[in-house]
Amino acid sequence: MKSLAELQAIREKMRDKVVLREDSGEIRVVVGMATCGIAAGARPVLNTFVEEVNSHGLNNKVTVSQTGCIGICQFEPVVEVYEAGKEKVTYVRMTPEKAKEVVEKHLKSGKIIAEYTITNDRLIGG
């Protein structure tokens, strides 16, 4: 059974890491979690980002957070990627599968997946 003692162990383990995190977060992944996003499937997309960022060991480089509606409800689930010194990338109509790919290619290797971005979606008319 899970116990609060286990949390105590997590605390001990995290002691050093927390210090590290202060100057981390080079990349920020923001998932739209308003009514429109949630109804379109944002919850599993968010959870996939949290899982995959961890399994690729990117926790110190990438932070995953949530935001409300950014006003393009028809493109939900929407995910924005912010990186210092670079232009914001907006991924649209996301799925857990696409999220896995974004972690692997974009967050890990720095290659934007143009096919999933809003610019591309608008060009081909979705």
Place this chain on the structure above:
Amino acid sequence: MKELSLNILDVAENSVKAKATLTEILLEETEDTLTLEIRDNGTGMDEKTVKSVTDPFYTTRTTRKVGMGVPLLKLAAEQTDGSFSVESSVGEENHGTTVTAVFNKNHLDFTPLGDVVSSITTLVQGHPDTDFYFSHRKGENEVTLDTRELREVLGDVPLNSYEVIKWIEEYLKEQYSSDF
């Protein structure tokens, strides 16, 4: 919404936006009914605002003109011949809002609860600095989570650390598999 747990996630966000320091999500089941209560100690709303939140064309947002969260939950309850109510107070001492929805579980149009564990972990992941109390009761059995207790043990470790989120997920799943 495909699952009631998604409505819960959505409507609980309103509590956080109303600056609640504690949001309680209470589920109580009988043979025939499911009662959902989302109770917060946020800023609360005046009488006029309370009346307008069930109107889909009311929203405080400026990016768009509709606010579907509360109307969708109301619809989900009423389509099972259940009930829905919002109570709120803006008093100096006792401010906050309580949303109550009662569902008839055996009604054809009852939306299944779905993955409520995922909704709870998502709420904590997104709002690590506010507290959540979750309780799901069915007869003698109860599944609970109180982030205030976790915070006490964790000290300055943020609640949205991966390890903590995973712990919460497992903790809730274990309770569901043994008590429900």
